[in-house]
Amino acid sequence: MEGLSIFIEQPVRLLQIIVDGILVGSVFALSAYGLALVWGVMKIINIAQGEFVMLGGYVAILIADAGYSPLLGVPLAAMILFCVGWVLYRLVIFRVVDRDLFISILATFGLSILLQQLANQVFGADVRTAESGLVTMSFLDGNITISQIKLLSFFLAFALGGGLWLFLRSSQLGQAIRATAQNARAARIMGIDTNSVYAVTYGLNAAICGAAGALVAMTWVIHPYLGLTYTVRSFMIVVVAGLGNLMGVILAGLGLGTAENIAGFVLGAEYQAAFVFSLLVVILVWRNWRLGLQRRYLK
Amino acid sequence: MGLIAAFGAPIFLPFMTTQIAFLWMMVVFALCWDIMGGQMGYNSFGNIFFFGIGAYVCAVIQRDSGLDWYVAFFLGFGAAAILGVLCAAILGAGILGLRGQYFAICTLGLGIAGGEIASGWDYIGAGSGLSPPLFPGALGMREMFFNYLFLTLALVCFFTLKRVYSGRFGLAINAIRDDEDKAEAMGLRTTRYKIVAWCISAFFVAMCGAAAGNMIGFIDPRDVAFAGVTFGVWMVLMAILGGKGTLWGPVLGALVFHITQELFWTYLLGWQRVALGLLIVVIVVFFPTGILGWLRERRTMSTSGGSEQ
Numbered sequence: 001m002e003g004l005s006i007f008i009e010q011p012v013r014l015l016q017i018i019v020d021g022i023l024v025g026s027v028f029a030l031s032a033y034g035l036a037l038v039w040g041v042m043k044i045i046n047i048a049q050g051e052f053v054m055l056g057g058y059v060a061i062l063i064a065d066a067g068y069s070p071l072l073g074v075p076l077a078a079m080i081l082f083c084v085g086w087v088l089y090r091l092v093i094f095r096v097v098d099r100d101l102f103i104s105i106l107a108t109f110g111l112s113i114l115l116q117q118l119a120n121q122v123f124g125a126d127v128r129t130a131e132s133g134l135v136t137m138s139f140l141d142g143n144i145t146i147s148q149i150k151l152l153s154f155f156l157a158f159a160l161g162g163g164l165w166l167f168l169r170s171s172q173l174g175q176a177i178r179a180t181a182q183n184a185r186a187a188r189i190m191g192i193d194t195n196s197v198y199a200v201t202y203g204l205n206a207a208i209c210g211a212a213g214a215l216v217a218m219t220w221v222i223h224p225y226l227g228l229t230y231t232v233r234s235f236m237i238v239v240v241a242g243l244g245n246l247m248g249v250i251l252a253g254l255g256l257g258t259a260e261n262i263a264g265f266v267l268g269a270e271y272q273a274a275f276v277f278s279l280l281v282v283i284l285v286w287r288n289w290r291l292g293l294q295r296r297y298l299k
Numbered sequence: 300m301g302l303i304a305a306f307g308a309p310i311f312l313p314f315m316t317t318q319i320a321f322l323w324m325m326v327v328f329a330l331c332w333d334i335m336g337g338q339m340g341y342n343s344f345g346n347i348f349f350f351g352i353g354a355y356v357c358a359v360i361q362r363d364s365g366l367d368w369y370v371a372f373f374l375g376f377g378a379a380a381i382l383g384v385l386c387a388a389i390l391g392a393g394i395l396g397l398r399g400q401y402f403a404i405c406t407l408g409l410g411i412a413g414g415e416i417a418s419g420w421d422y423i424g425a426g427s428g429l430s431p432p433l434f435p436g437a438l439g440m441r442e443m444f445f446n447y448l449f450l451t452l453a454l455v456c457f458f459t460l461k462r463v464y465s466g467r468f469g470l471a472i473n474a475i476r477d478d479e480d481k482a483e484a485m486g487l488r489t490t491r492y493k494i495v496a497w498c499i500s501a502f503f504v505a506m507c508g509a510a511a512g513n514m515i516g517f518i519d520p521r522d523v524a525f526a527g528v529t530f531g532v533w534m535v536l537m538a539i540l541g542g543k544g545t546l547w548g549p550v551l552g553a554l555v556f557h558i559t560q561e562l563f564w565t566y567l568l569g570w571q572r573v574a575l576g577l578l579i580v581v582i583v584v585f586f587p588t589g590i591l592g593w594l595r596e597r598r599t600m601s602t603s604g605g606s607e608q
Binding site: 045092095096099101102103105106107109110111112113114115116117118120121228232235239268270271273274277278280281284285287288289292 | 342344393394396397399400401403404405407408409411412415416418419425426528532535539569570572573575576577578579580583584585587
């Protein structure tokens with residue numbers, strides 16, 4: 001708990017941690033947006049979400065290894081992951097779309113283990129990072145430092161999320177996706193091929209997770225086993241924000257990033273993951289308790 | 300007949316005693332998952348949490364009590380069971396109110412949170428794990444001891460559940476699975492039944508944990524005690540593979556799965572975990588009713604001349 005007293009003595013440290021948390025939270029919000037899209041349109045919960053982030057991160061790392069700027073990895077990861085998502089849909093996911101939700105959770109959990117172990121075999125279990133070569137800026141006499149790559153990834157995450165939002169809003173395919181989300185059967189009757197809509201939706205989700213992963217590789221670290229943490233973060237954000245609430249997803253994402261950073265500092269870095277998973281349990285129980293209260297008022 | 304084979308197995312196959320002990324453990328895992336997932340419709344990924352609790356409680360008691368090995372072990376074994384049940388009762392009061400996917404993901408988080416907390420906690424060895432004291436008996440006795448311990452556990456678990464399912468309790472939890480709101484409207488105290496069901500599950504799984512920690516000889520927080528992506532998922536998979544919601548299904552599923560898994564470990568060196576991930580997807584997607592469910596479908600099809608569907 002000595003972390004707390006440092007905050008009181010040096011409030012500027014707290015500011016630094018909050019800034020870092022907000023910057024990293026944008027990436028959480030991006031992957032949560034993808035989860036909300038798939039959940040809303042296809043009515044499945046994709047546990048392999050975090051693995052798409054992880055694979056996107058490895059794309060950026062491979063680009064950096066090849067001698068190019070890892071920033072190139074962002075669009076490339078999105079493209080490659082779109083294909084991965086599309087293929088996975090055509091192979092596996094389409095079989096679980098209209099089934100019991102638990103089947104989809106378990107099937108995507110299996111996919112998550114499969115991708116995680118494949119990455120472990122192919123890339124090794126080492127913790128990797130992609131060096132972007134951008135500098136760190138400092139403010140307030142060097143008390144607050146912001147690395148340019150984190151700032152860039154913050155804005156890129158918003159640009160990507162905004163781009164996807166515009167696409168869903170205005171393009172014809174986006175309208176088809178939204179129509180399928182509202183009522184898949186009616187959409188089929190109106191001549192929409194819902195199967196390809198689902199395939200594109202799943203691909204898009206994988207693509208923005210991949211882009212998020214490339215950003216993570218540049219600002220943070222990537223290793224084969226970090227997938228589940230991102231899945232849980234995304235799930236938590238969507239549960240707190242609600243489906244189809246973009247503003248809520250952004251706020252919850254930034255909030256989670258901040259909360260996690262503060263918890264990591266106060267409790268120690270070894271408990272940061274424990275904090276994420278415990279928070280999930282607490283949030284779900286709290287949400288259920290709130291719903292119970294509402295029911296009681298109705299009575 | 301089966302009993303004789305079960306008791307005699309380590310005598311006929313002495314070099315496989317540990318694998319057979321693991322098989323009994325898998326049977327208990329699958330049976331205990333099925334109380335929640337199959338009979339009550341509450342798909343839990345978090346039963347591994349009680350396994351971890353059991354492993355650590357027993358090992359800590361063995362480490363700190365300073366008693367004779369057997370006394371300390373059975374003391375820890377009992378304490379593990381009691382603490383597992385307590386945890387299930389306390390956590391269940393909060394978590395079992397959740398429905399469907401929220402329950403599944405919440406319990407998934409619970410299991411992993413357990414591992415992460417254990418790997419940060421110095422008192423129980425943090426990330427470097429904990430080793431229970433060595434078994435005092437002669438060479439080869441250790442495997443025998445744990446083998447028969449797990450066999451007893453599996454038998455007790457099986458017959459307890461058989462008894463439990465045939466009575467009022469079994470009907471009540473099946474009613475919760477079929478329609479929880481209606482069951483509640485009929486006057487069933489659903490929350491109480493749900494908590495008791497989870498306690499039964501935790502009771503056996505925690506004892507498994509206590510014994511497994513000693514049998515493996517080393518408790519790693521993430522890979523042994525709270526191994527969500529191995530033991531934790533296998534529980535679910537075995538019950539589904541055999542046919543969930545039946546008594547024999549999980550036993551059969553555990554048998555088939557354990558043999559497959561051992562073969563993977565032997566012949567797919569390095570790639571066994573990839574193959575397991577693939578196996579999960581294949582079983583869940585193509586075989587969701589399990590072996591017993593498939594047999595039942597075939598029988599109804601043949602008796603009704605295949606007129607269904």
